[in-house]
Amino acid sequence: MIRRDPHKLAKVEGRRRGIYWLPNAFTTAALFAGFFAIVQAMNGRFEVAAAAIFIAGILDGLDGRVARWTRTQSAFGAEYDSLSDMVSFGVAPALVVYVWALKDFSQLGEIGSKSQWLLSRLGWVAAFIYCACAALRLARFNTQLDIADKRYFTGLPSPAAASLVASLVWAFSLYQVEGGDVMWLAWIVTVFAGFSMVSNFKFYSGKDINLRKAVSFRAIVGTAIGVGLLSLIADTLAELLLAVSVVYALSGYVMTLFSMRAAKAEPPAVDEPPVPPSPPPAAGEKGDPRA
Numbered sequence: 001m002i003r004r005d006p007h008k009l010a011k012v013e014g015r016r017r018g019i020y021w022l023p024n025a026f027t028t029a030a031l032f033a034g035f036f037a038i039v040q041a042m043n044g045r046f047e048v049a050a051a052a053i054f055i056a057g058i059l060d061g062l063d064g065r066v067a068r069w070t071r072t073q074s075a076f077g078a079e080y081d082s083l084s085d086m087v088s089f090g091v092a093p094a095l096v097v098y099v100w101a102l103k104d105f106s107q108l109g110e111i112g113s114k115s116q117w118l119l120s121r122l123g124w125v126a127a128f129i130y131c132a133c134a135a136l137r138l139a140r141f142n143t144q145l146d147i148a149d150k151r152y153f154t155g156l157p158s159p160a161a162a163s164l165v166a167s168l169v170w171a172f173s174l175y176q177v178e179g180g181d182v183m184w185l186a187w188i189v190t191v192f193a194g195f196s197m198v199s200n201f202k203f204y205s206g207k208d209i210n211l212r213k214a215v216s217f218r219a220i221v222g223t224a225i226g227v228g229l230l231s232l233i234a235d236t237l238a239e240l241l242l243a244v245s246v247v248y249a250l251s252g253y254v255m256t257l258f259s260m261r262a263a264k265a266e267p268p269a270v271d272e273p274p275v276p277p278s279p280p281p282a283a284g285e286k287g288d289p290r291a
Contacts, residue, residue, distance in 0.1 A: 034088025090134030101179030
């Protein structure tokens with residue numbers, strides 16, 4: 001009987017259970033950015049908090065690419081990335097927008113008025129809806145990872161939803177607009193972003209874009225026109241990010257609307273009746289072997 005060295009077995013098991021530090025370092029940095037956003041929102045620095053959420057989005061996009069470039073993908077990294085996304089794009093945006101604007105709904109509450117009592121709870125209800133929908137969106141994404149169409153996301157991606165909420169906070173804070181003055185707008189945007197994440201609308205992922213392939217001249221012209229229009233309506237980086245986030249958040253609904261209209265415009269398929277077999281020729285007619 002051959003005995004195996006326990007020290008060698010321990011080294012092998014340690015290598016098997018080890019984690020790759022490079023992609024997980026980006027994931028940790030994204031997690032820290034989300035946590036930093038929460039802390040800054042609690043301190044009233046909403047512009048910094050919103051910028052931290054965008055930094056988390058950039059780092060989240062890099063960790064997966066780094067793992068693929070270095071061939072260091074692992075199940076641990078995938079799970080860790082989901083937990084980091086929940087903090088950075090689920091909890092952090094919900095708390096930032098709540099501290100900035102949604103908490104002011106509590107001032108509407110009055111003793112003895114049921115309608116005002118319900119209004120006073122709308123703020124944290126909207127924040128919780130967003131947070132819960134982000135968790136559901138990430139769980140559905142993980143379960144459909146192997147069967148989903150890579151060209152499209154089912155539901156608004158959580159980083160895009162976080163960008164929509166964070167850019168709203170950033171743009172209004174840049175112009176010294178108090179969150180309480182636009183709390184209804186913040187409530188609508190928060191709830192819209194939350195329900196969009198768990199919807200079945202398709203949002204373009206861009207994963208099929210190959211920079212090595214040639215593109216048509218129309219695509220280049222369309223891109224230039226789009227950038228020009230965005231630069232006209234956006235004077236600051238916050239406004240530009242808000243415009244891009246709004247356009248992308250509405251793109252799934254617009255694509256679905258056009259696909260539905262195209263499906264209605266197509267004529268319904270009509271099944272052609274089967275052609276009956278021709279009767280055999282009578283005796284003496286042309287084609288009759290007996291003729």
